[in-house]
Structure formats: C-alpha cells, structure tokens
Amino acid sequence: AIQLTQSPSSLSASVGDRVTITCRASQGISSALAWYQQKPGKAPKLLIYDASSLESGVPSRFSGSGSGTDFTLTISSLQPEDFATYYCQQFNNYLTFGGGTKVEIK
Amino acid sequence: QLQLQESGPGLVKPSETLSLTCTVSGGSISSSSYYWGWIRQPPGKGLEWIGSIYYSGSTYYNPSLKSRVTISVDTSKNQFSLKLSSVTAADTAVYYCARHPGRSWDDAFDIWGQGTMVTVSS
Numbered sequence: 001a002i003q004l005t006q007s008p009s010s011l012s013a014s015v016g017d018r019v020t021i022t023c024r025a026s027q028g029i030s031s032a033l034a035w036y037q038q039k040p041g042k043a044p045k046l047l048i049y050d051a052s053s054l055e056s057g058v059p060s061r062f063s064g065s066g067s068g069t070d071f072t073l074t075i076s077s078l079q080p081e082d083f084a085t086y087y088c089q090q091f092n093n094y095l096t097f098g099g100g101t102k103v104e105i106k
Numbered sequence: 107q108l109q110l111q112e113s114g115p116g117l118v119k120p121s122e123t124l125s126l127t128c129t130v131s132g133g134s135i136s137s138s139s140y141y142w143g144w145i146r147q148p149p150g151k152g153l154e155w156i157g158s159i160y161y162s163g164s165t166y167y168n169p170s171l172k173s174r175v176t177i178s179v180d181t182s183k184n185q186f187s188l189k190l191s192s193v194t195a196a197d198t199a200v201y202y203c204a205r206h207p208g209r210s211w212d213d214a215f216d217i218w219g220q221g222t223m224v225t226v227s228s
Contacts, residue, residue: 043202043220046214100153
C-alpha cells in the first residue's frame with residue numbers, strides 16, 4: 001500500500017503568515033493527490049484535487065503543487081478560519097490518507 | 107444541492123456486525139454516474155478509506171478491510187450501505203459516507219456526510 005507522510009505533524013502560525021505543508025508518497029503517484037481541511041467535529045472539506053486544481057468555492061490563497069512523490073499545500077496568507085487539520089490523500093493505487101497536519105494559532 | 111446523511115446504531119457489541127446506511131438527497135444515486143464511498147476516522151486519529159461502490163453494484167474495497175466489509179446499493183431508496191463484520195474496539199470511529207466527483211472510484215471525495223460515531227463496546 002502507498003503510504004503518505006505529512007510534515008510537519010503540527011505547526012503554529014499567525015494570521016497573515018505563509019504556511020506550507022508537505023506530503024510525501026512512498027512511491028510515485030503522478031498527480032493523483034488531493035488535499036482536505038478538517039475542523040473539529042466536522043467532515044473533511046476538499047480543497048485541492050489532481051495535486052494542483054482548486055476545488056470550486058475554495059479561496060485562492062490555497063494552492064497545491066507537486067507530482068511523483070513530493071507534494072505541497074500552501075496557504076499564502078493564513079486567515080482565522082484556516083486554523084484546522086489538513087490531510088493529503090492519494091488515489092493512484094487504492095486510496096490512502098496522510099496522517100494530518102494541525103495548524104494552530106501562534 | 108446534493109446532501110449525504112449517515113444513519114445506524116451508535117453502539118455495536120464486539121464480534122457483531124456494524125451496519126450503516128447513507129441516504130443521498132438532492133440528486134439520484136443512479137442517474138449521475140458517480141461513485142460513492144465510506145471513510146472512517148478513529149477518535150483523535152486520521153482518515154481511512156473503507157470502500158466504494160457504483161450504482162450498478164460494482165465495489166472496491168480497502169485490501170486491509172476487504173475480508174470483513176460489504177458495501178451495497180439500493181437505488182430505489184437512493185441509499186448505499188456498509189456492513190463491517192467481526193468488529194472490535196479498533197473499529198470504533200466516526201464513519202463518513204462521501205461522493206467521488208470524477209466518475210471513478212479512484213478519486214478524491216467532494217461531498218461528505220456529517221459523519222456518525224460508532225462505538226464498539228459490550
């Protein structure tokens with residue numbers, strides 16, 4: 001099974017900061033990667049699909065990049081509503097999720 | 107606006123079978139040619155894909171759970187269901203149903219239900 005390793009597992013940041021989260025796959029997955037945001041007690045929300053395509057309705061401060069084994073989710077200017085846990089998911093070989101990155105207020 | 111809602115018992119005894127249903131509203135489960143899936147999340151932990159189904163009944167399962175999982179669809183009720191047999195405490199989790207947006211099961215999930223907590227305990 002393809003494993004996804006997210007780093008860091010948690011981070012502290014301030015409103016307005018640029019935040020970068022990394023997801024590394026245990027083998028190449030082309031661009032078959034999605035990113036989700038999850039707030040406590042809520043279902044995950046799709047942000048990015050196919051590694052870099054922004055889901056409809058998602059603010060443009062979110063962006064994704066990468067292909068093969070290394071991927072990045074970037075929030076260009078962190079907003080108060082962005083404090084949450086973020087997950088990557090691959091769909092190249094079955095479906096697996098990364099362990100999550102919790103973004104906390106500094 | 108398409109919505110998904112999970113339903114089923116919140117408490118299941120060890121060794122028994124967990125059964126959940128996802129009801130799709132605001133659209134037909136069969137007319138849209140989408141795939142539908144189940145995902146779970148143990149308390150305080152990450153997400154795990156359980157399996158997915160097409161309205162025709164074609165199923166795709168997580169290899170690690172395949173021996174215990176059955177997913178089925180009832181197009182007349184606009185529902186799809188999950189059965190997980192021989193449950194243990196490790197199966198305690200929030201269970202989500204969701205839709206694959208790309209007309210394939212090997213895809214992301216764009217619409218999710220709110221989730222339902224299932225506890226395995228005697």
